[in-house]
Amino acid sequence: MSTLDNCIFCKIARGLLPSRKVYEDDEIFAFDDIHPLAPVHFLIIPKMHIASMAHVGPEHGALLGRMLLLAPQLALAQGCRPYPEGGFRILTNTGAEGGQEVAHLHVHVMGGPRPWLKG
Ligand code: 5GP
Ligand code: ZN
Numbered sequence: 225m226s227t228l229d230n231c232i233f234c235k236i237a238r239g240l241l242p243s244r245k246v247y248e249d250d251e252i253f254a255f256d257d258i259h260p261l262a263p264v265h266f267l268i269i270p271k272m273h274i275a276s277m278a279h280v281g282p283e284h285g286a287l288l289g290r291m292l293l294l295a296p297q298l299a300l301a302q303g304c305r306p307y308p309e310g311g312f313r314i315l316t317n318t319g320a321e322g323g324q325e326v327a328h329l330h331v332h333v334m335g336g337p338r339p340w341l342k343g
Contacts, residue, residue: 228273233328237271247298251287254298254333261343263336264302264312268294274329277318295333304335311335313343 227234235241236255243255246266257265268291274280280288292314299312312335317323334340 226273228328231273231328233267233269233326233330234273237269246302247294252291252294254294257332260341262313262334262340264299264304265332265334266298266302268298268331268333270329275327276324276329277316279329291331295331299333299335302333302335 227238232241236243237253245253245255247254247268251271252268253271254266254268257267270284270287270291272287274284295312295314300306304310304312312333315332315334316330317325317332334343
């Protein structure tokens with residue numbers, strides 16, 4: 225599995241930095257965002273280092289599909305209410321102008337009762 229020694233999300237996925245784990249399998253790790261913008265706010269990441277959505281190719285299709293398929297299931301498990309009254313937001317910032325701060329691909333999943341801190 226590719227990792228970067230100076231990447232905080234690679235370290236979180238390997239358990240070298242602490243996090244509140246939401247989910248883990250052999251390819252994927254999910255954990256609470258340290259600065260939640262909504263009552264439920266967690267991140268789904270691939271364990272392998274992929275810098276952003278600008279770095280994915282056809283070889284990542286199954287992995288990305290699995291990450292997205294986990295989002296609704298984990299959102300409910302973390303306390304989001306069911307669709308349509310509840311629901312959740314999925315967001316992936318990409319690059320500087322896309323608002324990306326951590327250069328390891330991550331899917332934000334946000335939900336829970338309004339108002340949220342942002343959006
Ligand atoms: P971005 O702006 O790159 O889309 O989002 C990065 C997210 O990672 C931010 O929401 C930020 O709060 C979160 N984050 C940054 N460093 C850490 C950390 O060390 N632990 C956790 N749990 N979240 C982090
Ligand atoms: Zn990484």
